[in-house]
Amino acid sequence: MKTVSKKTALQQLTKRPRQILSGPHALAFLPAFALAAHLLGGPLLMMLVATGFPLYLWRTGGLDFLNGPEPSAAPPHFLDAPGAPALADRFLADARDVHQSVACLLIDIGGLDRVRHLNGGAAMRAAQDMCLMRIKAHLRVGDAAYRIGDARFLVLVGPAARLDLEALLQLGARVQSSVEDPAALSEMTHYLTACIGMAHSRRCAADITGAGFLEAVEAALEEAALHGASAIRAWSPSLDRNVATRRMIRTSVVAALEKGQIEPWFQPQLCTSTGRVSGVEALARWVHPERGVIAPGQFLPALERAGRLSRLGEVMISRSLAALHHWDAAGLDIPSVSVNLAEADLRDPHLSERIKWDLDRHDLAPERLAIEVLETVLASSDECAVAKNVSTLASLGCRIDLDDFGTGRAPIATLRRMPIQRLKIDRSFVTGIGDDPEQRRILTAILSLADRLNLDTLAEGVETSGEHALLAQLGCDHVQGYGIAEPMSLDAFDTWLPMHDAKIADVPLLSRKA
Structure with missing residues (x-):
């Protein structure tokens, strides 16, 4: 017994x-x-x-x-990292048993940090609970929703015969609309955002695991985040390639910069009176040994997060001046090169000393280098730090160009207070000037302002010969854009320049009074 x-x-x-x-x-x-x-x-x-x-x-x-709860205890609606793949595995197995499909949504809620900042941790926890409740209100019996981070929620949609991509997108839209309804918390109204990535098992491999399913939905969420705080994206095989590229960029961009793979490519700027090259703009390109040329929009954010924009500025100035020296030695007439500097560069107290040293090293006059300063930088930065460097560079003899003029918030007084010598008119004022009288009047006003202030002008984004001719007639001094030439490597530019000079040799000069 x-x-x-x-x-x-x-x-x-x-x-x-x-x-x-x-x-x-x-x-x-x-x-x-x-x-x-x-x-x-x-x-x-x-x-x-x-x-x-x-x-x-x-x-x-x-x-x-x-005694209160154990410190390691998690609320019942919270799912820890190891639990999520196991739960996804169970949903996938249930779907395979009945020959149906399941889906997964990953939701990032924006604005919860602001709730905590304004109203404290208790209000943030209330907001988290409210978001979860609003999400669950759109789910069926058998679906599951959990919070898996401070602002991230996971939804698993159980097996269903008619669960297609359209139904999934509709569910995502309903959940997003519900979460983004105004939220009254601690006597304040808060407006949250919901960015959603989703994955459908039918679009994935037949033997996908729970971990792989979650990786797919994370890729979709990452893609959605690139398109705004309230974007929705569904996973497809191409997203994996995009995510792989972004991860490669994040992990190898700094090494690529130091290895010399990120280099200046040159886009010519033409004088509207003569048609000859009046200068070039240096634009960063990553020449990857396997993936080819990577555009700056893909790698500049990664460099900024790594705090290496200043290093990029150093590389661009040094290699651009080396290109000028090369053209001089080859007998090619390139009057100047323009380099765009970020705000981090313009705050560097040693910037002018470094540029002077580079100019001396390549035996170039300061007038051969133009520093482009974004109007948004002048509008948003600490005026003392930036203004001091800009003034010092102008005193050294470098030309100062105000880039993307008309898109920022810099006051007109800045044009007189700062030693600016040329306005680069943003492409948004150039596009459509041949067909839009209002656009043409705005552009004429900008050119008239520059003329009265004795400033040179350069129009960006020139795509057609008609725009080129009209800008010349309106009095714009220089033009630049893909309609003239795309940015080119140093070797390609060496080939293009003699061909361009030969092409314009017998062309009559453009008249601004035609």
């Missing part, structure tokens, strides 16, 4: 009362028990019950709530 130890018997005896008499409500029984003891046995029994019952609760764990 199986014997039961005293310890085991005690555990069995106390198990049921412990389940009933535990938690904050446990002490509510004490007055009733004490009153019953007084009626049945008088004051002595009442004293025994009043002291013995709390001791019993303490002995059986009924007062553990006074």
Whole structure:
């Protein structure tokens, strides 16, 4: 016969009362028990019950709530990292058993940090719970939704016969609309955003694992985040290639910069009176040994996050001046090169010394280098730090160009206060000038302003010969754009320039009064 130890018997005896008499409500029984003891046995029994019952609760764990939850305990609606792939595996297995499909949504909620900043941690937790409740309101029985991070939520949609991509997109739109409804928290109204990535098992490999399913939905969310805080994207095989490219860029861009793979390519700028090259702009390109040419929009954010934009500025100036020296030696007439500097460069107290050293090293006059400063940088930066460097470079003899003029918030007074010598008119003012009279009037006003302030002008984004001719007639001094030539490597530019000079040799000059 199986014997039961005293310890085991005690555990069995106390198990049921412990389940009933535990938690904050446990002490509510004490007055009733004490009153019953007084009626049945008088004051002595009442004293025994009043002291013995709390001791019993303490002995059986009924007062553990006074110590608070264990630090490692997670709320029931929170799913830890190891639990997510296992749950996805279960959903996928259930779908395979009934020959149906499942789906996964990964949702990043924007604005929760602001809730915590303005109203504290309790308000943020309330916002998290509210978001989860709003998400669950659109799910069926058998679907699952969990919070898996401070602002990230995972939804697994259970097996369904008619779960196609259209139905999934509609679900995502409903969830997004619900989450983004105004939220009243701590007597304030907050506006959250929901960025959603989704994956459908039918679009994935037949033997995909739960971990692979989550990787797919993470790729979709990463793609969605690139398109805004309220974007929705569904996974497709091409997304994996995009994500792989972005991850490659993030992990290898700094090494590529130091290895010399990121180099200046040159786009010519033409004088509208003569048609000859009046200068070139140096534009960064990553010449990857396997992937070919990578555009700056793909790698500049990674360099910025790595804090290496200043190093990129150094490389661009040094190699651009080396190109000028090369052209001089080859007998090619390139008056100047323009380099765009980021705000981080313009805050560097040693910037002017470094540029002077580079100019001396290549035996070039300062007038051969133009520094392009974005109008948005002048509008948003600390005026003292940036203005000092700009003024010092102008005193050195470098030309200062105000880039993307008309797109920032820099006041017109900046044109007189700063030593700016040329306005680079943004392409948004150039596109369509042949067909849009209003656009043409705006451009004419900009050119008139520059003329009155004795500033040179250069129009960016010139795509057609008609735009080129019209800009010349309106009085723009220089033009640049893909309609003239794309940015080229140093070797390609060496080939292009003689061909261009030969082409314009017998062409009559463009007249601004035609």
